Amino acid sequence: MSNLRVLTIGGLISYRALFGWLNPAAYTLTILIPSLTQLAFFVFLGRAAHVENDAFFVAGNALVAAATPSLFGMAQAVAGERYTQTLALLVVSPASRVALFVGRALPAIANGIVVSIWTFFIAGLLFGISVPAAAVAPLGLTIAVTAFSCVGLGLFNAALGLRWRETAVVGNVLLYVLLLFAGVNVPLDRLPGWLSTAAQGLPITHGANAARQLVGGASFTHVAPLIAAEALVGAVYTLIGLTAIGLFELEARRGATLEVA
Amino acid sequence: MALARVLGFGLALHFKMLSRSPFDLFVVVASPLIFATLAYFLFEDSTGSSLLVAALASGVMGIWSSTTAQGAGALQTQRRLGVLELLVAAPVPFWAVLLPISVAISGIGIYSLAVGLVYVRVFYGVAIAVHSWLALVVAVPATIGSIGCLGFLFASALVRYRSAFMIGNVFEWPIWMICGLLIPVSVLPGWLQPVSWLFAPTWGMRALRGATLGTGSPWTDIGVCFVLAAAYLLAGTVCLRLFLHRARADATLALT
Numbered sequence: 001m002s003n004l005r006v007l008t009i010g011g012l013i014s015y016r017a018l019f020g021w022l023n024p025a026a027y028t029l030t031i032l033i034p035s036l037t038q039l040a041f042f043v044f045l046g047r048a049a050h051v052e053n054d055a056f057f058v059a060g061n062a063l064v065a066a067a068t069p070s071l072f073g074m075a076q077a078v079a080g081e082r083y084t085q086t087l088a089l090l091v092v093s094p095a096s097r098v099a100l101f102v103g104r105a106l107p108a109i110a111n112g113i114v115v116s117i118w119t120f121f122i123a124g125l126l127f128g129i130s131v132p133a134a135a136v137a138p139l140g141l142t143i144a145v146t147a148f149s150c151v152g153l154g155l156f157n158a159a160l161g162l163r164w165r166e167t168a169v170v171g172n173v174l175l176y177v178l179l180l181f182a183g184v185n186v187p188l189d190r191l192p193g194w195l196s197t198a199a200q201g202l203p204i205t206h207g208a209n210a211a212r213q214l215v216g217g218a219s220f221t222h223v224a225p226l227i228a229a230e231a232l233v234g235a236v237y238t239l240i241g242l243t244a245i246g247l248f249e250l251e252a253r254r255g256a257t258l259e260v261a
Numbered sequence: 262m263a264l265a266r267v268l269g270f271g272l273a274l275h276f277k278m279l280s281r282s283p284f285d286l287f288v289v290v291a292s293p294l295i296f297a298t299l300a301y302f303l304f305e306d307s308t309g310s311s312l313l314v315a316a317l318a319s320g321v322m323g324i325w326s327s328t329t330a331q332g333a334g335a336l337q338t339q340r341r342l343g344v345l346e347l348l349v350a351a352p353v354p355f356w357a358v359l360l361p362i363s364v365a366i367s368g369i370g371i372y373s374l375a376v377g378l379v380y381v382r383v384f385y386g387v388a389i390a391v392h393s394w395l396a397l398v399v400a401v402p403a404t405i406g407s408i409g410c411l412g413f414l415f416a417s418a419l420v421r422y423r424s425a426f427m428i429g430n431v432f433e434w435p436i437w438m439i440c441g442l443l444i445p446v447s448v449l450p451g452w453l454q455p456v457s458w459l460f461a462p463t464w465g466m467r468a469l470r471g472a473t474l475g476t477g478s479p480w481t482d483i484g485v486c487f488v489l490a491a492a493y494l495l496a497g498t499v500c501l502r503l504f505l506h507r508a509r510a511d512a513t514l515a516l517t
Binding site: 025026029030033034037038040041044045046047048049051166168169172173176179180185186190191 | 283284287288291295298299302303304427428430431433434435437438443444445448449
């Protein structure tokens with residue numbers, strides 16, 4: 001019961017604090033508008049390069065919109081505690097680390113889903129991309145699974161926050177890797193073979209592929225393996241993230257380096 | 262003379278401070294690496310000259326990125342450090358304090374241009390063939406300075422808002438998109454072109470491209486950079502005077 005309380009109430013409070021919900025404009029300015037302007041940039045870049053159609057970039061970048069709050073939001077779960085000087089208190093608390101960090105991950109997943117749907121919907125209107133009625137529910141599932149896998153990578157970013165203060169730098173590196181190599185803006189067949197293979201292990205790669213096929217009229221059964229692959233990638237990153245959090249916390253306590261990281 | 266010393270010392274001091282910030286350095290170094298790579302993979306038929314332009318464009322993107330990430334919130338940084346009231350109360354005109362900060366923030370974009378050029382030279386074997394070195398040497402500071410003045414205008418207009426940096430961030434991607442950096446304006450809706458003329462990155466990029474490839478008239482573009490910089494400075498100084506007076510009258514400088 002205690003773990004459930006930490007997971008739900010603790011996660012919710014942490015996430016509300018992240019954006020300072022007393023001022024909803026912050027959410028609009030940092031999340032909702034940039035997700036659309038970023039998508040528009042890549043749509044026009046794609047048109048200039050004559051690579052793929054608008055739907056390719058809209059579907060891929062609408063899913064990346066879920067990655068931004070996931071990567072930075074999760075990193076802030078550690079950086080924010082350090083900033084408010086409560087990280088040490090958090091580390092000495094007896095609360096389950098899994099409940100603690102998964103609790104912070106759940107609102108990030110929910111947020112990722114909301115932002116991704118918002119971006120997909122508005123960009124669809126702006127660039128004339130329509131989603132077949134039968135594809136709406138599978139597309140929703142694809143978005144949810146992709147948001148989960150992005151949060152898995154975000155958990156790893158949070159773990160790095162225990163070792164390095166510059167979580168924003170790491171978050172940006174990870175985001176740029178996704179933008180470049182996850183098949184979001186550069187078709188995988190244009191990447192070198194080894195990079196294309198490595199991309200199979202990145203969040204979003206399979207989700208973006210599934211989303212594009214769904215927009216193109218594919219059925220759920222056709223894209224189900226892709227969604228499953230995305231879920232598997234997310235599960236692996238979540239496991240890596242939680243393991244890294246445990247290891248880095250242990251290391252920080254042993255070396256008394258929690259505040260000097 | 263005292264004013265020149267404040268401007269010069271402020272510029273050097275803030276440039277050095279920013280050059281030691283991992284985040285700020287990342288912002289200006291990552292942009293050319295990411296976007297030049299993107300251009301390489303997307304524009305498969307790209308020639309050496311187009312990759313060279315992509316390197317310059319991604320350098321300007323880095324300058325703009327630094328300006329939006331830090332420039333608009335420059336005063337918030339001073340507020341967070343607890344020195345904003347002291348700076349405002351100092352006998353030096355406040356614009357002379359803020360301007361060097363803004364230009365230094367854009368100034369570290371010089372790393373961006375350098376990294377972009379070295380990157381395409383080393384990894385893609387692009388020859389750095391410049392049509393007019395003189396025009397390029399003038400175009401670089403003109404571009405950085407005019408973008409810095411635009412950052413000054415942003416910072417001045419947003420002095421009363423704690424969330425200024427968020428507002429600044431909103432402009433990052435749109436300016437990258439409309440100013441003819443990586444994306445030719447021909448693929449954008451026609452009404453966006455006149456909008457892009459208001460922003461210094463448009464003219465800075467044209468000047469850099471013209472100086473490098475010998476296209477267009479780089480000296481005209483450099484002139485427009487100077488005109489825009491003057492306009493931004495004037496508008497920023499007026500904003501600063503109005504908003505600072507209001508903040509001091511309401512005693513909200515620290516509490517905004």
